[in-house]
Amino acid sequence: MNIGKFLTQSARSIPQNPAIVHGSSMWTYAEFNERVNQFANALVGLGVAKGDHVALLMYNGPQMLEAMFACFKVGCGAVPINFRLHPNEFTFIIDQSESKVVVATAQFNLALKQHRNQMSQVHHIITTSGADEELLDYETVLSGAASEFEDAELAPDDVAWLFYTSGTTGRPKGAMLTHRNLTGMTMNCLADMCPGCGPNDVTLHAAPLSHGSGLYSIPNVARAATHVIPDGTSFDPANVLRLIEQHRVTNIFVAPTMLKRLIDCPDLDHCDSSSLKSVIYGGAPMLVEDLTTAVAKLGPCLVQLYGQGESPMTITYLPHRDHVVNGDHDRRRRLASVGIPRTDVEVAVVDDNGRQLPSGSCGEIVTRSDMVMKGYWQNPGATAAALKDGWLHTGDIGRFDECGYLFLMDRSKDMIISGGENIYPREIEEVLIRHPAVREVAVIGVPDPEWGESVKAVVSTTSGTSVTDQELIDFCRKHVSSYKKPRSVDFVDEIPKNNYGKIMKRVLREKYLHGK
Numbered sequence: 186m187n188i189g190k191f192l193t194q195s196a197r198s199i200p201q202n203p204a205i206v207h208g209s210s211m212w213t214y215a216e217f218n219e220r221v222n223q224f225a226n227a228l229v230g231l232g233v234a235k236g237d238h239v240a241l242l243m244y245n246g247p248q249m250l251e252a253m254f255a256c257f258k259v260g261c262g263a264v265p266i267n268f269r270l271h272p273n274e275f276t277f278i279i280d281q282s283e284s285k286v287v288v289a290t291a292q293f294n295l296a297l298k299q300h301r302n303q304m305s306q307v308h309h310i311i312t313t314s315g316a317d318e319e320l321l322d323y324e325t326v327l328s329g330a331a332s333e334f335e336d337a338e339l340a341p342d343d344v345a346w347l348f349y350t351s352g353t354t355g356r357p358k359g360a361m362l363t364h365r366n367l368t369g370m371t372m373n374c375l376a377d378m379c380p381g382c383g384p385n386d387v388t389l390h391a392a393p394l395s396h397g398s399g400l401y402s403i404p405n406v407a408r409a410a411t412h413v414i415p416d417g418t419s420f421d422p423a424n425v426l427r428l429i430e431q432h433r434v435t436n437i438f439v440a441p442t443m444l445k446r447l448i449d450c451p452d453l454d455h456c457d458s459s460s461l462k463s464v465i466y467g468g469a470p471m472l473v474e475d476l477t478t479a480v481a482k483l484g485p486c487l488v489q490l491y492g493q494g495e496s497p498m499t500i501t502y503l504p505h506r507d508h509v510v511n512g513d514h515d516r517r518r519r520l521a522s523v524g525i526p527r528t529d530v531e532v533a534v535v536d537d538n539g540r541q542l543p544s545g546s547c548g549e550i551v552t553r554s555d556m557v558m559k560g561y562w563q564n565p566g567a568t569a570a571a572l573k574d575g576w577l578h579t580g581d582i583g584r585f586d587e588c589g590y591l592f593l594m595d596r597s598k599d600m601i602i603s604g605g606e607n608i609y610p611r612e613i614e615e616v617l618i619r620h621p622a623v624r625e626v627a628v629i630g631v632p633d634p635e636w637g638e639s640v641k642a643v644v645s646t647t648s649g650t651s652v653t654d655q656e657l658i659d660f661c662r663k664h665v666s667s668y669k670k671p672r673s674v675d676f677v678d679e680i681p682k683n684n685y686g687k688i689m690k691r692v693l694r695e696k697y698l699h700g701k
């Protein structure tokens with residue numbers, strides 16, 4: 186088992202199909218595979234062997250996909266890193282993962298050199314440009330290597346991807362995703378998210394390849410679909426819409442905040458997006474009000490996933506067929522859920538003692554499947570806390586309804602306990618987003634001498650509107666119990682998000698650590 190073989194097979198069976206489109210350049214599957222083979226040979230030449238780790242600190246681009254698949258073929262674990270991280274954070278990951286080689290976009294040359302002595306295992310740094318005596322040049326390394334490569338023979342439990350958790354709640358941990366995990370994820374994606382995906386399909390990598398978009402490149406490679414990789418490092422909704430129309434994109438993975446920006450983009454009204462078959466969104470909550478607008482504008486091509494790095498892209502899904510708004514109350518209610526367990530995935534809700542709870546009861550969400558990680562790299566304590574009797578404990582709180590739809594309340598760390606009452610921020614966020622002046626909202630608990638914690642709403646407003654904190658508090662009172670209403674509202678221009686579009690509640694909480 187080696188997921189690198191997905192590429193080898195696609196290149197063998199349909200060599201002339203376009204594999205990667207980037208700007209005005211295009212590479213066929215034969216060319217993509219040849220470059221990956223060359224890079225795989227180059228890595229081996231630099232001393233990388235099966236079981237080693239190679240860090241990828243790269244902007245989205247063809248070289249990121251090449252380096253990733255080269256790692257798979259060699260049988261070393263790829264360590265894709267969020268390129269927005271601070272140098273202290275990415276050096277921590279490079280060092281903790283014991284990476285032997287770092288492949289980096291040129292923009293990181295200086296920082297990598299400055300922090301070199303903190304990355305004890307690194308033998309070589311390969312840069313996309315600006316090489317010197319300390320840094321090797323990507324194209325030179327690649328072009329000097331042979332274009333044939335024998336994909337490594339691997340065991341299913343060999344690590345393919347060391348997925349560092351996005352760190353919205355603490356120091357990142359490296360979830361060991363094996364070739365079995367990513368094969369399972371691939372099959373599940375092809376079953377549930379992009380059924381029928383094939384060589385005529387086109388995917389667009391609007392989100393970072395170091396996270397969801399990179400994971401979903403694997404099923405698309407396995408089906409010889411075309412990968413369109415936009416230029417630039419930030420999400421540009423108008424450009425994404427233009428590329429969807431130009432390349433007749435059929436599937437795309439986006440974070441909810443990206444989906445919201447796409448549907449708010451005025452260009453959507455005159456863009457031909459009819460080629461879209463699967464707009465896969467997930468990785469963070471999508472509020473019902475926003476989702477209803479998305480369904481009205483994009484229709485039944487939407488499909489939601491609920492997953493986490495430890496069970497990549499694969500716990501539950503809200504299928505295409507549930508993305509309907511027709512006035513039916515039950516259907517609208519379902520839009521607030523994260524859907525049903527993925528094919529071949531077990532999901533349960535358990536109490537503090539690990540006992541399964543009946544539908545309707547709230548507890549921790551646990552999952553068991555071939556997709557669940559092997560454990561955290563060099564972190565047996567965290568592994569033992571997360572994996573119990575073969576079940577992954579997600580740290581998310583939820584409940585099933587009587588039809589088997591899972592409603593995710595919040596991460597347990599985000600739950601607010603005020604005056605002994607549990608308050609789920611999402612419930613209040615769902616209310617506030619319905620106020621016409623609210624563009625984005627995050628609800629958090631802040632220390633309170635009387636209640637332990639109190640509810641604070643952090644709000645960014647829609648341009649051209651104005652609203653006071655008291656008006657928003659009164660608006661909440663009309664829709665939720667009084668004890669859940671925010672005690673304070675702060676207005677900000679932008680709510681802090683990480684590179685993957687997730688709201689950084691930890692950063693917000695730190696800001697209000699001393700109350701108010």
Ligand code: AMP
Nearest residue numbers: 351467468469470490491492493494596
């Ligand atoms: P990460 O490991 O960075 O992908 O983060 C995973 C976490 O994001 C999950 O444990 C959930 O708390 C959250 N998440 C993922 N998908 C969804 C979703 N569809 N709705 C709400 N939260 C989600």
